[in-house]
Amino acid sequence: xxxxxxxxxxxxxxxxxxxxxxxxxxxxxxxxxxxxxxxxxxxxxxxxxxxxxxxxxxxxxxxxxxxxxxxxxxxxxxxxxxxxxxxxxxxxxxxxxxxxxxxxxxxxxxxxxxxxxxxxxxxxxxxxxxxxxxxxxxxxxxxxxxxxxxxxxxxxxxxxxxxxxxxxxxxxxxxxxxxxxxxxxxxxxxxxxxxxxxxxxxxxxxxxxxxxxxxxxxxxxxxxxxxxxxxxxxxxxxxxx
Numbered sequence: 001x002x003x004x005x006x007x008x009x010x011x012x013x014x015x016x017x018x019x020x021x022x023x024x025x026x027x028x029x030x031x032x033x034x035x036x037x038x039x040x041x042x043x044x045x046x047x048x049x050x051x052x053x054x055x056x057x058x059x060x061x062x063x064x065x066x067x068x069x070x071x072x073x074x075x076x077x078x079x080x081x082x083x084x085x086x087x088x089x090x091x092x093x094x095x096x097x098x099x100x101x102x103x104x105x106x107x108x109x110x111x112x113x114x115x116x117x118x119x120x121x122x123x124x125x126x127x128x129x130x131x132x133x134x135x136x137x138x139x140x141x142x143x144x145x146x147x148x149x150x151x152x153x154x155x156x157x158x159x160x161x162x163x164x165x166x167x168x169x170x171x172x173x174x175x176x177x178x179x180x181x182x183x184x185x186x187x188x189x190x191x192x193x194x195x196x197x198x199x200x201x202x203x204x205x206x207x208x209x210x211x212x213x214x215x216x217x218x219x220x221x222x223x224x225x226x227x228x229x230x231x232x233x234x235x236x237x238x239x240x241x
Contacts, residue, residue, distance in 0.1 A: 001113075007065045008056060008102055010072035011095065011179055012117045019069055029070060030195045037067040042074030043199055049094035050087075050206055056098050077192050080185040081200045087207055088183045096176035103168040111167055118174040122167065123159075129167040130159040139173040 006015040029035050048054045059068050079091050103111065108124040115122050120139075121132040133155065140148040154161040162170070 003062075003065050003069075004059060007059050007068035009099060009114070010069050011099075011175060012114070014117070015069060015072075019073070022066065024070065026189070027191070029074060030191065035067070035070055037063075038070035039074050041067055041071035042078065045071060045075045045095075046078045046091065046203060047206065049091040050203065050210060052090075052094060052097075054094045054098040056102060076182075076185070077188075078196055078199055078203060080183065080188055081193055081196045082203055082207070083184060084204075084207070086211075089180055092176050092180035092183075095179055096172045099175045100168060100172035103171050104165050106168070108164060111164065111171065115167070115171060115174070118171070118178065120171075120174065124164075127164060129162050129164060131162060131167065131170070133158050133160050136160040136162075136170070139170040139177070142173065143169075 001009075001012075001014055003018060006012070006018050009015060010019075024035070029038065045054050059065050075091075079088060082088075103114065106114070108129070111129075112122055112124060120135045122135070123130050133150065136153075137150060140150075146152060150160065
């Protein structure tokens with residue numbers, strides 16, 4: 001993928017490798033004026049996740065692409081420091097939803113390549129995709145609409161037939177699962193905790209307001225079924241395999 005495409009999907013392996021090759025240290029990401037825009041965007045994507053939607057604007061130019069890429073590991077630092085399972089699920093879902101809004105407009109070839117990063121075996125012909133039934137079950141299992149049940153699908157020779165948009169929707173689930181399972185992050189360095197503390201305190205305050213308003217288990221009414229080697233040490237803790 002081109003660097004611009006990686007900026008839209010910073011949780012895939014190729015994006016992690018790209019960031020690793022930039023050779024940016026953790027200290028630089030936290031303190032350098034050169035990466036202030038990345039930190040601001042990282043805070044923004046976490047706060048937007050709390051509201052239920054991470055907005056993805058078009059990016060162009062090396063500086064903007066790097067800021068968008070680096071905003072993701074910084075956002076992960078913030079989520080790790082919040083250290084709350086419900087908040088983590090909220091964040092993972094918002095990142096996945098944002099990816100879906102882009103994926104549904106990508107070409108079949110792009111979607112197949114994207115799926116390979118998650119170990120998904122699939123193919124495409126005409127306007128349909130065929131997907132290995134074990135992958136289909138894994139990523140459709142959390143979707144409650146009866147239409148996703150395997151018994152309601154065209155199933156032949158171990159393959160399930162789905163539309164392009166449905167395949168994109170299942171990729172959304174793959175993204176959500178990857179991000180959610182990558183937390184908690186053990187042994188957060190003191191320098192990260194200290195630097196992130198003021199932002200984390202603000203995020204936690206907003207989070208508590210949301211919980212009081214909507215309830216501790218389902219605030220904001222955002223449910224998954226309702227929506228269609230790595231970074232250099234020690235940044236590696238904030239990437240997703």
